[in-house]
Amino acid sequence: DTAVSQTPKYLVTQMGNDKSIKCEQNLGHDTMYWYKQDSKKFLKIMFSYNNKELIINETVPNRFSPKSPDKAHLNLHINSLELGDSAVYFCASTQGNGELFFGEGSRLTVL
Amino acid sequence: AQSVSQHNHHVILSEAASLELGCNYSYGGTVNLFWYVQYPGQHLQLLLKYFSGDPLVKGIKGFEAEFIKSKFSFNLRKPSVQWSDTAEYFCAVKQGGATNKLIFGTGTLLAVQP
Numbered sequence: 001d002t003a004v005s006q007t008p009k010y011l012v013t014q015m016g017n018d019k020s021i022k023c024e025q026n027l028g029h030d031t032m033y034w035y036k037q038d039s040k041k042f043l044k045i046m047f048s049y050n051n052k053e054l055i056i057n058e059t060v061p062n063r064f065s066p067k068s069p070d071k072a073h074l075n076l077h078i079n080s081l082e083l084g085d086s087a088v089y090f091c092a093s094t095q096g097n098g099e100l101f102f103g104e105g106s107r108l109t110v111l
Numbered sequence: 112a113q114s115v116s117q118h119n120h121h122v123i124l125s126e127a128a129s130l131e132l133g134c135n136y137s138y139g140g141t142v143n144l145f146w147y148v149q150y151p152g153q154h155l156q157l158l159l160k161y162f163s164g165d166p167l168v169k170g171i172k173g174f175e176a177e178f179i180k181s182k183f184s185f186n187l188r189k190p191s192v193q194w195s196d197t198a199e200y201f202c203a204v205k206q207g208g209a210t211n212k213l214i215f216g217t218g219t220l221l222a223v224q225p
Contacts, residue, residue, distance in 0.1 A: 031211050033213075035215075040217075041149075041199050041217075041218045041220070042215075042217055042218065043155075043201065043215040043218070044215075045212065045213070045214075048211060048212070050211065055211070056211075056212055090154060090155070094211060094213075096211060097143060097162065097205075098143040098145065098160075098203075098205030098211065098213050099143075099145065099157060099160055100145075100147075100155075100157075100203075100213055102154040102155045102156070103154060104153070104154045105154050
């Protein structure tokens with residue numbers, strides 16, 4: 001059983017489109033994250049939710065909107081995609097000690 | 112603001128060589144420390160972690176790391192690397208307290224030549 005699963009794994013789309021990435025964890029964790037990994041492998045935190053409440057929002061453009069319908073799910077919706085949004089987006093979860101469990105990543109390519 | 116520095120961006124070693132990757136952080140309070148590994152095309156996996164106690168921690172696959180509080184460092188070591196250790200290695204730090212924010216270093220790409 002995959003502990004943290006993301007869909008889709010690959011996403012290719014045109015500039016200006018809107019797309020969503022979904023994440024689910026079956027670990028019973030309270031906290032979930034979205035991280036962005038750029039082409040240089042740099043990992044930057046975007047958002048964190050704890051029990052469906054937004055607790056970290058790292059000055060991400062408001063074209064990015066996370067949604068957490070319950071504590072096991074954290075989705076990421078991106079409006080008006082730009083070239084610079086091309087990256088691998090990782091979902092992760094934790095029970096609070098900082099040890100993160102990562103999903104396999106969703107590679108977004110904006111053309 | 113808290114930061115995590117990994118000074119080696121790219122390391123190339125031959126098999127059986129010893130490895131040490133540096134990690135320094137800027138936060139002065141209580142921290143939880145981590146090393147993650149990302150094999151080519153894969154997600155990040157935990158190698159080892161330090162919360163408290165013995166500052167020398169052992170992780171999977173023969174890796175270990177030493178927390179030196181006075182130097183704000185948490186260097187990763189392995190006595191003898193293998194080709195399969197080729198990967199990107201990330202140091203990460205979480206501040207003590209209520210926040211669940213994990214800050215990652217910029218990563219070190221290790222290439223092991225057979």
